[in-house]
Amino acid sequence: MAFDRLTYEKAENEIKQRRFRAENRLTERMDEINVKIPEITEIANKISQTSIELSKLIIRKESNFTESFNKIKEQNLQGQAMIKQLLVQNGYSENYLEPVYTCPSCKDKGHINGERCSCFNKLLTHFAVEKLNSEANMPECDFEHFSLDYYKGTSNPSCPDCYRKMSENLAFCKHYANNFSLKSDSLFILGQTGIGKTHISLSIAKEVSAQGYTVAYGSLLNYLRIIEKEHFGRTPNSETDTLQVLIDTDLLILDDLGSEFQTSFYESTLYNIINSRINLGLPTIISSNLSVEELQRNYNERIISRLFSVFTTLMFFGDDIRQLKRLRNEF
Ligand SMILES: Nc1ncnc2c1ncn2[C@@H]1O[C@H](COP(=O)(O)OP(=O)(O)OP(=O)(O)O)[C@@H](O)[C@H]1O
Ligand SMILES: [Mg+2]
Numbered sequence: 001m002a003f004d005r006l007t008y009e010k011a012e013n014e015i016k017q018r019r020f021r022a023e024n025r026l027t028e029r030m031d032e033i034n035v036k037i038p039e040i041t042e043i044a045n046k047i048s049q050t051s052i053e054l055s056k057l058i059i060r061k062e063s064n065f066t067e068s069f070n071k072i073k074e075q076n077l078q079g080q081a082m083i084k085q086l087l088v089q090n091g092y093s094e095n096y097l098e099p100v101y102t103c104p105s106c107k108d109k110g111h112i113n114g115e116r117c118s119c120f121n122k123l124l125t126h127f128a129v130e131k132l133n134s135e136a137n138m139p140e141c142d143f144e145h146f147s148l149d150y151y152k153g154t155s156n157p158s159c160p161d162c163y164r165k166m167s168e169n170l171a172f173c174k175h176y177a178n179n180f181s182l183k184s185d186s187l188f189i190l191g192q193t194g195i196g197k198t199h200i201s202l203s204i205a206k207e208v209s210a211q212g213y214t215v216a217y218g219s220l221l222n223y224l225r226i227i228e229k230e231h232f233g234r235t236p237n238s239e240t241d242t243l244q245v246l247i248d249t250d251l252l253i254l255d256d257l258g259s260e261f262q263t264s265f266y267e268s269t270l271y272n273i274i275n276s277r278i279n280l281g282l283p284t285i286i287s288s289n290l291s292v293e294e295l296q297r298n299y300n301e302r303i304i305s306r307l308f309s310v311f312t313t314l315m316f317f318g319d320d321i322r323q324l325k326r327l328r329n330e331f
């Protein structure tokens with residue numbers, strides 16, 4: 001999977017930082033223990049001495065190799081057990097002198113047997129999403145600035161009970177964001193223009209990102225354009241594979257389904273994203289101002305059936321808040 005050079009460097013740098021942090025922390029702890037329990041340092045020195053003997057043995061391949069090897073190994077194990085015992089006796093945890101890596105699988109090296117570790121792949125996706133988001137030109141929206149006042153006394157005949165329904169939608173979305181996990185449901189947010197679908201999606205994005213998840217948010221049309229350019233571009237391998245990044249990100253928010261032109265490439269790409277994420281069990285949030293009938297008319301059955309069966313639908317109601325704000329001179 002391809003990533004652009006800057007994304008790759010950022011991920012590599014983060015892995016390096018993590019390794020430095022783990023090593024520095026261990027050095028600090030060893031210095032501390034050296035002062036408080038010098039016996040441990042003595043034992044640790046002996047152990048490293050025997051390690052040298054061990055490598056000498058291996059090089060020399062003497063006749064009594066196995067016997068000496070086992071003896072040294074036994075001494076090492078005893079030494080390590082003593083260190084643990086002394087740590088516990090002095091009120092420390094027995095693992096106090098073991099390095100704490102962010103990723104124990106690769107010990108913060110980023111690779112295992114020449115293969116990229118999953119922690120490295122996660123970071124690559126994270127920085128690729130960060131770059132995509134920075135180019136997305138989406139407004140800053142949060143729950144704090146989502147007011148229910150706009151839904152009071154609405155003139156919208158389709159929803160006399162608009163305020164109550166939108167209170168429920170807001171409560172649902174706050175709960176969703178606060179309790180987010182990779183197993184969270186996917187959401188399909190429907191409703192007319194200017195009633196807060198994008199605002200609430202971005203509020204979820206903000207909260208979920210703050211919890212450390214990687215959240216890609218952007219207009220579907222913009223994503224499809226990027227993917228199309230990469231797909232038909234001349235140098236496909238030097239750029240980030242945006243399609244794969246959108247499939248892999250923890251949470252994907254596709255804003256404004258229906259604003260794109262209907263081309264077979266767009267439709268198959270959209271299907272690919274939705275279906276791949278369903279297969280991975282990852283949550284996606286999609287918003288649209290098309291009616292259910294329009295959706296059914298405009299999209300392939302394969303997409304529609306997934307949106308209405310796998311996704312939880314939230315119906316939004318209200319008057320166009322863009323207009324309300326203009327009328328009230330709030331911009
Ligand atoms: N409940 C709300 N409280 C405060 N501001 C809101 C609220 N809902 C929407 N807005 C603001 O109104 C404008 C329109 O909202 P938004 O972009 O979320 O609409 P939308 O439903 O996504 O519309 P469209 O279908 O046209 O994309 C934005 O500036 C948004 O910040
Ligand atoms: Mg919108």
Ligand SMILES: [Zn+2]
Nearest residue numbers: 103106117119
């Ligand atoms: Zn790793």
